[in-house]
Amino acid sequence: MDSSDLEVVNVLVFQQLLESVESESWDEAAMALYKLYDIEAGQDFLDQDDVDDQQLLAA
DSSP states (O other), X not given: OOHHHHHHHHHHHXXXXXXXHHTTOXXXXXXXXXXXXXXXXXXXXXXXXXXXXXXXXXX
């Protein structure tokens, strides 16, 4: 995933965190926070095409 895609994911997850806190959905807020930590730590996320390719190879 390139850096611009990662920034978009970061913003979307942060928005999810804010919405979860506002609605007091603490499980969702915790998961969003963990995702943000993973992004910050440099977690490598697969593109959907990569996931599809892996599923085809496994079949």
